[in-house]
Amino acid sequence: MGVEMVDGDGLANEPIIAYYEDRARGGVGLIITETCAMDYPNGANSRHQLGMSSDSFIPSMTELTSRVHAHGAKIAVQLAHHGKVSRVDKKEGRDILVPSLTDWHGSYSMLADTTAEELGWMAAVNGDGGGKLRAMTTDDILETTDKFAEAARRARDAGFDGVEIHASHGYLISAFLSKQWNTRDDEYGGSIEQRSRFLVEVIKAMRASVNDEIPIWCRLDAKEYLTPEGIEFADARITAKLAQEAGAAAIHLSAYGDSSxxxxxxxxxxxxxxxKHKQLSAQLKADLDIPIIGVGRINPETAEQMLADENADLIAMGRQILADPELANKLREGRPEDIRPCINCYVCVASPFFDRRVHCAVNPALGNETELANADRDKAATAKRVVIVGGGPAGMEAARVAASRGHDVTLFEASKQLGGALRFAALVYEPNARLLAWLTRQMDTLGVDVRLNTPATPQAIQALSPDDVIVAIGGAREASTIPGADLKHVVDGDDLRKVLTGSGDGDAKKVPLAGRLAATAGRRLGLTGDADRLAKLTKIYMPLGKEVTIVGGGLVGIEIAEFLVDRGRTVTVIDPGPNMAPEMAHPRRWRVLTDLRDHGTTLINGATVTTIDAERVHYRLGDEEADAANSVLADSVNSVLADSVIIATGLIGNPTLDSWMTVAGIETTVVGDASGIGYIEGAMHDGFHAGLSLG
Ligand SMILES: Cc1cc2nc3c(=O)[nH]c(=O)nc-3n(C[C@H](O)[C@H](O)[C@H](O)COP(=O)(O)O)c2cc1C
Ligand code: SF4
Known part of the structure; x- marks a missing residue:
């Protein structure tokens, strides 16, 4: 995975070596590096990626491979020319090599759901320094093939255990494989066999240059999604066979789609x-004699199943190992439940779009391994007595880090369950439930003294004589001032959360009695303690009408919309801003909003809700442009039918915070939403650093 840690010269530096070393220490069998530009900076997509264009790259790469080898792992380099995605060539005014010049450049359907700020960042990275697309001549192809071969030889000399040719994701070689991007009429275009010729020649040239001392394999796209003449699986099968015949040692089967x-x-x-690509990988495995590497959101339990079912021979994990570099060791030690789960939030992969160093919502050490790789495992010089107020994600992460560093931690939680805002987030988006389960388990494993149903009074805190107090009491919600917000069928996120997660239904008066009874019944059965089972229960019963309008299309409003659509509701979301869910990482936002629209959800931006009455929600459109962009039916302009309304606005930092600045004469550290809304990422990072700051 491209992590954008290199300084701008393509050389493996200490941060990126420490990042790989941490994964090697974590027990992975084989690391395949990020895309390394074989002709750096030509054909590179970032100045901050690895390069291998001359022998001067060998010493730093040798340092990288030996540091990885010291932990018993193997390491292969992924060599690429980025073709049409060579952002560095564009910016620096060089020709951008492509198989052919084509008329279609993508659907650009992402524009509508990308914020102006993000578009600005992307434009800055793609900054036009005059680089223009140029269809490769035969000489260009031969020269590029030689450069691939030379880069492979350097990889061998630097101690790499293998080379993966990046022949997927729209980069140069995969563009040759695609009928959409390759319209050549010479021997490198036409049939799939001819389109595969460049790849076949690269494999052969590389094998010769490394003298078959290390294996060479390639990453291929099983399919190119939403691209008119894109790669089909039938093409991929032929290419894979040709690659095998040319001597590829394995096929790493990914997929791609129109990047716009x-x-x-x-x-x-x-x-x-x-x-997602499991079946295709299984089919390809049946075709070939060489091993297939499966990839694509494969969690450990699915990985075992895929291996058992012979869907793949090896499993590649990307984000799972960004989220927890120790994943492999934990599996080996038989404790999969200790693996910090990836929550599929796409925060990590958003960074490379903007040419910024990668970071992870749940693993604050990612991107700063030099300082933080072992920080949550190293023991503190002096063990302290620590009180944490609040058992949401920030409080639990602070408790986890503190306890794992040897501090004596007591955690007060006023409600009867751990989780705070994460409990509701877990209900509406399943991957978050894994994080909740993991954090909760860590409290147990690390011996944190968790006191549920226990308000943290000054006396209770004082009684423990703590050295430090960390306050993680979560954010608050301002009451809505919209006329009609007090009607019976209008609830706010807190009401819904309280009923559905069982975090107290006493003051959630607006949810109908039947709903409260259902939730109570659920709790009695023990269902609300488990986000997954509760999610299933709400598919059978939900205390909401058929037509639901959500006021506020931020991250919370959009996740609630996703949850309700999944439960058969017709949903409208109204938001005053220009984009829905600007707080979500843009790839996740693109996915959710596409799915919502596909399910008939009406998303209205640039609109302010003016009143709510018994049947309708009335709103004012901000300006004509927004009006035209909205798909509002003529007869319902400025109002929508709603038999339930959810107010998902008004999240703020905690106004009661002043009284928490010093508790029982002790200075406190405030973390998570209490100090300003930061969602899961903010909570996890805050909690982590608060845990470390104890010493
Ligand atoms: C931050 C990030 C950077 C990536 N960069 C690359 C890359 O350099 N080369 C590549 O082949 N795939 C890259 N990918 C795709 C991953 O290799 C992998 O195929 C994808 O993330 C799906 O697997 P996963 O669900 O296990 O993460 C990247 C993914 C992420 C999250
Ligand atoms: S940022 Fe999100 S998607 Fe990426 S690895 Fe971390 S948890 Fe997973």
């Missing part, structure tokens, strides 16, 4: 669906 489409990225490159 709001939907294709999460269908192909980083699939939203678990193990």
């Amino acid at each position: 489409s709001a939907s294709a990225f999460t269908l192909g490159t980083l699939p939203h669906t678990e193990a």
